[in-house]
Amino acid sequence: MNSIEKLRNYMRREKADAFIIPSNDPHFSEYVAGFWKCREWISGFTGSAATVVVTDKKAALWTDSRYFLQAESQLEGSEIELKKIGLEETESIAEWLRNNLDANAKTGIDEKLFSIADFEDLQKQLSPVQLVPLSDPFVEIWENRPKMPENKAFLLNMKFCGKTTDEKLKDIEAALGDVKNKAYIISALDEIAWLFNIRGSDIDYNPVAVAYAIIDFPNLHLFIDTKKISYADKKTLTENRIILHEYTDFAIFPKYIDNKKSIIINPSKTSVYIYNILKKHSLKTVIEANINGVVSLLKSIKNKTEISGFRHAMIADGVALVKFLMWLERNIGKTGITELEVSAKLHEFRAKNELFVGESFETIAAYAEHGAIVHYEPTAESNIEIRKQGFLLIDSGGQYLNGTTDITRTLHLGKPSAAEKNDYTLVLKGNIALSMAKFPKGTRGAQLDMLARQPLCSDGKNYRHGTGHGVGHFLNVHEGPQSIRMNENPVALEYGMITSNEPGIYVTGKYGIRIENLILCKPYKTTDFGEFMQFETITLAPVDTAAINKKLLTANELKWLDKYHETVYGKLAPHLNPKEKQWLKKKTQKI
Numbered sequence: 001m002n003s004i005e006k007l008r009n010y011m012r013r014e015k016a017d018a019f020i021i022p023s024n025d026p027h028f029s030e031y032v033a034g035f036w037k038c039r040e041w042i043s044g045f046t047g048s049a050a051t052v053v054v055t056d057k058k059a060a061l062w063t064d065s066r067y068f069l070q071a072e073s074q075l076e077g078s079e080i081e082l083k084k085i086g087l088e089e090t091e092s093i094a095e096w097l098r099n100n101l102d103a104n105a106k107t108g109i110d111e112k113l114f115s116i117a118d119f120e121d122l123q124k125q126l127s128p129v130q131l132v133p134l135s136d137p138f139v140e141i142w143e144n145r146p147k148m149p150e151n152k153a154f155l156l157n158m159k160f161c162g163k164t165t166d167e168k169l170k171d172i173e174a175a176l177g178d179v180k181n182k183a184y185i186i187s188a189l190d191e192i193a194w195l196f197n198i199r200g201s202d203i204d205y206n207p208v209a210v211a212y213a214i215i216d217f218p219n220l221h222l223f224i225d226t227k228k229i230s231y232a233d234k235k236t237l238t239e240n241r242i243i244l245h246e247y248t249d250f251a252i253f254p255k256y257i258d259n260k261k262s263i264i265i266n267p268s269k270t271s272v273y274i275y276n277i278l279k280k281h282s283l284k285t286v287i288e289a290n291i292n293g294v295v296s297l298l299k300s301i302k303n304k305t306e307i308s309g310f311r312h313a314m315i316a317d318g319v320a321l322v323k324f325l326m327w328l329e330r331n332i333g334k335t336g337i338t339e340l341e342v343s344a345k346l347h348e349f350r351a352k353n354e355l356f357v358g359e360s361f362e363t364i365a366a367y368a369e370h371g372a373i374v375h376y377e378p379t380a381e382s383n384i385e386i387r388k389q390g391f392l393l394i395d396s397g398g399q400y401l402n403g404t405t406d407i408t409r410t411l412h413l414g415k416p417s418a419a420e421k422n423d424y425t426l427v428l429k430g431n432i433a434l435s436m437a438k439f440p441k442g443t444r445g446a447q448l449d450m451l452a453r454q455p456l457c458s459d460g461k462n463y464r465h466g467t468g469h470g471v472g473h474f475l476n477v478h479e480g481p482q483s484i485r486m487n488e489n490p491v492a493l494e495y496g497m498i499t500s501n502e503p504g505i506y507v508t509g510k511y512g513i514r515i516e517n518l519i520l521c522k523p524y525k526t527t528d529f530g531e532f533m534q535f536e537t538i539t540l541a542p543v544d545t546a547a548i549n550k551k552l553l554t555a556n557e558l559k560w561l562d563k564y565h566e567t568v569y570g571k572l573a574p575h576l577n578p579k580e581k582q583w584l585k586k587k588t589q590k591i
Contacts, residue, residue, distance in 0.1 A: 162305025
């Protein structure tokens with residue numbers, strides 16, 4: 001019996017006419033530990049973002065443009081129909097369910113994997129079809145399910161954090177206002193990691209530990225598998241008035257809180273499971289005023305120590321990139337280098353730094369037509385040899401104790417055509433335009449997004465992904481609440497936020513081009529017209545100039561590129577040997 005039929009048997013027993021399987025864990029993480037990869041297990045699709053819906057007779061999977069080609073390949077031969085999010089003809093999940101179920105039907109969900117906000121929104125869309133919270137069906141139908149993550153966690157040294165937990169707690173209190181009779185539930189793992197200055201490895205690429213937290217002002221409760229924490233770190237936590245509980249004890253968390261207090265929750269980050277516990281114990285809930293969460297915003301604004309750490313991490317990462325690019329240039333076409341070898345070699349160079357912990361996401365080493373698959377990840381089956389022709393797109397990043405990196409460089413390995421030069425230069429122009437932006441305080445990312453797209457749009461081209469995402473400090477490489485994308489996001493950019501700048505273009509069957517740097521939001525000037533902000537590009541690595549059509553660049557764009565390359569050389573050269581310096585000097589010379 002296949003996985004879908006096993007789920008259908010569970011549905012029949014629970015009298016559910018459909019069941020929805022998102023890509024979530026109970027903490028609404030972007031990536032999830034193996035234990036929660038239920039959607040992947042039931043569908044065979046390995047992309048990070050998708051939702052599967054199963055009825056008694058049909059099954060479908062919804063995913064976005066990053067994964068269209070990958071999903072088509074991985075779903076081939078299965079009964080699961082691919083639904084491409086963002087296309088006009090694509091039904092929403094609610095529409096599809098209404099079209100395939102009777103009006104009095106019931107759709108089941110795992111109550112731990114749906115936020116309150118998503119549950120209520122979907123219920124409105126589904127009406128009159130009923131949405132029913134159920135327990136986790138995969139406990140019984142998934143044989144040999146991976147264990148709950150048991151990796152060690154540790155406290156991050158204060159020389160990297162810049163603020164103690166107590167100082168951060170005071171910031172939270174100030175942001176929330178009167179907290180005398182309130183408690184605050186935190187489910188998001190990166191928010192817990194930031195508040196407690198704790199890191200782990202329970203999720204690939206994200207240095208977090210599976211946990212819940214409750215701020216019962218002025219007390220702090222941390223629910224975590226305590227076997228993960230060393231005796232010394234437990235002692236430090238308890239000395240700082242942090243009360244430790246087992247992760248599994250979160251089911252009875254109301255016993256630890258004064259029942260006269262109101263519980264602050266963020267409906268987009270709090271599960272239906274938690275909400276049902278609150279209702280069962282008749283605890284009053286208060287919806288957090290900040291739609292993205294106070295902790296999320298505070299975490300995104302890096303302090304001076306964190307910014308300094310980022311700068312040092314960028315130097316370490318840039319040195320690794322230079323060594324890697326030299327190796328690639330000298331060996332391409334000689335030793336049969338493949339995409340997987342590119343990934344492995346880049347990891348090898350990064351790992352030589354003493355503060356390197358691991359990659360910040362799985363490296364995208366995409367050669368030729370693979371570059372057109374936005375989030376392509378080479379596998380043993382897809383792996384191809386890289387030749388001295390065409391584009392090679394490399395999107396990678398590192399987790400260092402002092403910062404997180406995310407960089408994309410697209411290299412042309414032969415003689416670029418006029419069309420390739422045109423597309424490459426338009427992407428570069430978009431990256432430079434956003435880098436040079438000056439804007440009033442209070443500006444949102446959606447108001448800046450078009451700067452990066454305009455050069456491509458002027459040529460009748462575009463890309464479907466966002467232009468920028470927030471980046472955590474030795475935390476998740478993708479973090480909110482800010483973003484730079486076409487979709488409206490009410491969060492204004494703030495001093496200290498670090499965001500990616502990554503326009504691109506993808507030509508199916510031919511190539512993909514993306515150029516990505518991280519940019520720091522900082523003051524520009526204050527005038528009679530108000531306060532103005534700007535970006536500083538903090539990523540340090542040469543931009544490949546082989547495919548640039550110089551005629552398409554303005555004088556200001558050329559000046560920016562030359563200045564950027566001057567900075568790259570000045571910051572990295574002191575950490576390179578003479579041959580490496582000579583190579584970098586050539587790659588950063590004026591074009």
